[in-house]
Amino acid sequence: MNQKDNFIKGFFKENPLFVTVLGTCPALAITKSLENAIGMGIAVFFVLVLSNLIISLLTINPKMKEFIKPVRIPVYIVVIATLVTIVEMVMHAYLPALFVSLGVFIPLIVVNCIILGRAEAFASDNKPVDSIIDGMGMALGYTMALMLISLVREILGSASITIWGDLALDITPVFTFIGIQPISMFLQPVGAFLTFGFILATLAAITNKKSAKLATEVKQS
């Protein structure tokens, strides 16, 4: 596999949120605004890239790999928890507003299945450079998925798009032009489940159509 495929696979083919359905808790909880999704994405990017790098360095020597095999899960968890603590402290110091709105979900990055999953499935069997690229692709794919969910929820729920801090787009005029009101239900838990469910169903419909097309092509040839 070349580096480009390695990077791209996190976006579509193996998207952690939409294809393997990992890391769903933050995807439902913090996607009330685009700003939250971007903040969460940055935190996950930092932790995932560095944890992939450290774990692939730890297991680069076959002897070392054999040595930590029986205790590998606790070792991975300590590495990840250390990185998450760094993120928590930096965010608390420099981005206090975001720190408050993400709340308990920053320390909970430790138990985000994506990070432990990549450590176990990819970083422990691959070279450091490959692992970094895999981590970047996966984290950006996850961020993209979070942004998609939060875009739908924020536009329908509060008729605005908050990109970062005061940099926000108010689209109430569009809503009044069409003659509808923002639906506050989309900012509540109900909206999170509904949005995620409908996005997954749309993606499944697209995949079904593609595979049906492929099947008829194979039959004809």
Next chain:
Amino acid sequence: MSIGALISLAFTALIIENVILTQFLGICPFLGVSKKRSSALGMGMAVVAVIVISSIITYVLYHGVLAPLEIEYMRTIVFILVIAALVQMVELVVKKISPALYKALGIYLPLITTNCAVLGVAIININKEFNFIQMLVYSTFVSLGFLLVIYLFSMLREKIDSAPVPKAFKGTPIALIVAAILAMIFSRFGGLI
């Protein structure tokens, strides 16, 4: 702390601020292990046991060791290690004492380490500055709320299996939409208090 306040805290933890449907903790097992009633019950009971024990241990550790030494920033690392060790220990003890129970719960126990509800409740207990009794009531009823919702949800999912669902919605999407309807019902209980 009066009894009335404790009862209201228990009700809030169980229904109004339900751990799955309003706080979004423990969604992975909620979607993954709810296809059959028996496995949902097993997972739910294992989660109740682990949340209650780990909340007590992490609470005592935080207020007995971390806070006096002023190393509160270590809490994420310490808590997750405590939980991982605890899950292993519970597994060993259950295996030794009751093989029948181990057979029912055994496969769910290792999964609990990465269940965000366990670490989440431990951190919420500290963030909300509960005293010991409040912590005990909160963590017991939050975990019972997990058991209640995952069991209800598994019953609904067994019914959906035999229903004519559109092809694109099969599996996770329809489960999420059913969860949305459940969340709508649970959010209305807020008017009771």
